[in-house]
Amino acid sequence: MSKPWVVGVLAGLLLLGACGDPSSGSESAPPPVPSAPKASSTTHQRPAATPEAETDTEAEPNTGAGTGTKAPAQHARPTVLYLGDSLAMENQKVLGGLMRDELKARYTSAPYSGTTLCDYLEGTGEDSLVPSKDKAAALVRTLRPDFVVLQFWGNAWDYTPCMDGIAYDTARDKYFARYTADARRLTDQIAGAAGGDRPKVVWVLQGPDPMTPDRVRRVNTIYERQAAASGDMLADAGKAVSPASARYTWSQYLPCTAYEREHTAYCTQPSSGRTALHIDDDYLHFCLVPTTSTPKPCPVRSPGILRITRAITRAVAAQLD
Numbered sequence: 001m002s003k004p005w006v007v008g009v010l011a012g013l014l015l016l017g018a019c020g021d022p023s024s025g026s027e028s029a030p031p032p033v034p035s036a037p038k039a040s041s042t043t044h045q046r047p048a049a050t051p052e053a054e055t056d057t058e059a060e061p062n063t064g065a066g067t068g069t070k071a072p073a074q075h076a077r078p079t080v081l082y083l084g085d086s087l088a089m090e091n092q093k094v095l096g097g098l099m100r101d102e103l104k105a106r107y108t109s110a111p112y113s114g115t116t117l118c119d120y121l122e123g124t125g126e127d128s129l130v131p132s133k134d135k136a137a138a139l140v141r142t143l144r145p146d147f148v149v150l151q152f153w154g155n156a157w158d159y160t161p162c163m164d165g166i167a168y169d170t171a172r173d174k175y176f177a178r179y180t181a182d183a184r185r186l187t188d189q190i191a192g193a194a195g196g197d198r199p200k201v202v203w204v205l206q207g208p209d210p211m212t213p214d215r216v217r218r219v220n221t222i223y224e225r226q227a228a229a230s231g232d233m234l235a236d237a238g239k240a241v242s243p244a245s246a247r248y249t250w251s252q253y254l255p256c257t258a259y260e261r262e263h264t265a266y267c268t269q270p271s272s273g274r275t276a277l278h279i280d281d282d283y284l285h286f287c288l289v290p291t292t293s294t295p296k297p298c299p300v301r302s303p304g305i306l307r308i309t310r311a312i313t314r315a316v317a318a319q320l321d
Contacts, residue, residue: 085116
């Protein structure tokens with residue numbers, strides 16, 4: 001292991017981990033999102049409060065009645081709710097743009113940095129980083145979404161009170177048992193809030209972690225099993241930011257895709273035919289500017305974020321065909 005790699009990872013652990021969020025240093029709006037073609041260790045930095053949930057201004061509650069899981073009509077505008085941690089925070093604007101452009105979706109996002117599944121459970125009260133109004137069930141009752149997209153990397157640090165101090169580093173069996181139980185509880189609360197016409201839950205599978213690769217693999221397995229048990233779905237966004245032949249091998253750079261070569265802002269090293277997924281001192285986040293303690297969507301074009309959000313959009317689109 002080279003000295004620069006060690007320094008970079010230590011800096012990531014101390015400063016960023018799973019809770020910081022990107023800031024451009026200015027208040028300029030994020031760049032436009034191009035349309036898609038047809039066809040660990042966690043840190044101990046307390047996240048700042050997340051801004052108000054972003055909602056499509058055209059969104060209207062879906063009041064249609066029915067039984068079982070929704071199967072949106074092929075030409076209907078789906079209503080999509082996006083929840084998660086700092087990865088969702090940095091992705092939310094780009095995903096919203098793709099959902100609206102590609103699927104004509106009504107879209108709402110309410111991510112909170114550093115959160116776990118239990119933070120979005122009703123009944124956690126003050127032991128949660130998510131206020132009552134933005135709990136998953138509360139938003140489902142208000143928005144009546146067709147899809148609830150959940151993206152959680154696997155946080156478990158001390159500033160997440162609802163985890164009761166359970167962390168991967170110190171209590172691995174308890175950590176995985178807690179995530180399993182919370183995935184089931186969150187699914188049940190979403191279904192209960194929706195009544196008989198429940199939305200599809202979309203579990204986003206995570207990309208590689210260079211420090212604890214087995215942890216991410218097992219967290220993804222929890223999501224896969226929960227989706228299978230409840231008749232929900234997966235979006236393997238992590239595969240889009242992994243080497244083609246090594247799903248759980250972390251890499252800072254990957255070969256540019258055909259899309260990235262055609263849109264040169266997303267192929268950061270065209271002379272070598274590769275693009276950056278992470279900046280040098282942050283092995284977790286995909287925004288190509290440093291994170292800060294102030295949660296914000298990523299303000300710059302970032303290939304990893306576009307890859308992840310396109311994978312999520314494709315997964316939802318497949319359910320509408």
